[in-house]
Amino acid sequence: MTAPAIRARGLTKRFGRQVAVDGLAFEVPTGSVFGFLGPNGSGKTTTIRMLLALARPTGGEVELLGERMPRASASVLPRVGALVEGPAFSPFLTGRANLSRLDAADPRSVSATRRARVAVALERVGLTHAADKRAHAYSLGMKQRLGLAGALLRPRDLLVLDEPSNGLDPQGTREVRSLIRRLADEGATVFVSSHLLTEIEQLCSHVGVMRAGRLVASGSLDELRAGGGREAVVSTPDAGAAATTLRRLGLAPAVLDGRVTAALPAQTTPESIVAALVADGVRVRGFAVSSPSLEERFVQLTGEGFDVAG
Ligand SMILES: Nc1ncnc2c1ncn2[C@@H]1O[C@H](COP(=O)(O)OP(=O)(O)OP(=O)(O)O)[C@@H](O)[C@H]1O
Ligand SMILES: [Mg+2]
Secondary structure: OOOOOEEEEEEEEEEOOEEEEEEEEEEEOOOOEEEEEOOOOOOHHHHHHHHOOOOOOOEEEEEEOOEEEOOOHHHHHHHEEEEOOOOOOOOOOEHHHHHHHHHHOOOOOOHHHHHHHHHHHHHHOOOHHHOOOEHHHOOHHHHHHHHHHHHOOOOOOEEEEEOOOOOOOHHHHHHHHHHHHHHHHOOOEEEEEEOOHHHHHHHOOEEEEEEOOEEEEEEEHHHHHHHOOEEEEEEOOOHHHHHHHHHHOOOOOEEEOOEEEEEEOOOOOHHHHHHHHHHOOOOOOEEEEEOOOHHHHHHHHHOOOOOOOO
16 A cells, blocks of 8 residues: 555644644545645645645644655655745746756756756746746746746656645636646646635545634545535425424424425435325425535535634
């Protein structure tokens, strides 16, 4: 069995009295595209900085690619491409020169092939046309692309990307999404944070959901969807009688506008409910079983509205 690409246990970060990350435990399966989802201030960047040994955890442990961090930083981090909030580039150098400098800082990089390597990385992120502009003249989206290019200078087993679409226009967002898909197809495990559900939904096989420093759900997208449960909805002029029947079946019905709804336990089949209603003489005009959309599930998990934590 291969070790998971990332494993966190009890991962905690305090800033003074504030607990920004509170006892996270999760695993990122090798080969997955793992979406790390949460509203502003929920602790995504703080977690990512701890994963990459850029910040010291107050408690807990991290393993990257099967090795204990930060002890194994020197051997593991070269296999990890990272994009974290506000990548640091020299504003006075061009995008191309910045990447050359970054590449030269890697002791394993061969200088004879540097030019080509940098050109390929620029091409992959769609920055070729602006490669010879100074970085201070880059837009937010261009800086973000340059940061991504830096993460792609060498082949990586794991990519850790903190809101890679931040500052990009819709076209750029699509390009980054397809780039991430390509990298995953080439065999990299990808851990990508976002506060946008649609982005994660289109891209990821697995997801972890943060709320105020805690991981409130993690698993495959299908597991997250299933976790929302199903609900039976009965339309009837006999709402009171229908509610009585549902209660007898062990459900907890709510009546609203001539519709009776109840969460459906896994062992209760829809057909058994309809049969019981009809047997009790309830006039059933409509019956449906609905699952919450991923968006409704996300709101359930992260709390109504998007209040910034802390
Ligand atoms: N260096 C720091 N000192 C003090 N508090 C911090 C520090 N870094 C982060 N925090 C706090 O920790 C909490 C989590 O912040 P973090 O940046 O991890 O959130 P995030 O999920 O990345 O948010 P966003 O979506 O806005 O990027 C916030 O309340 C923030 O104010
Ligand atoms: Mg952040």
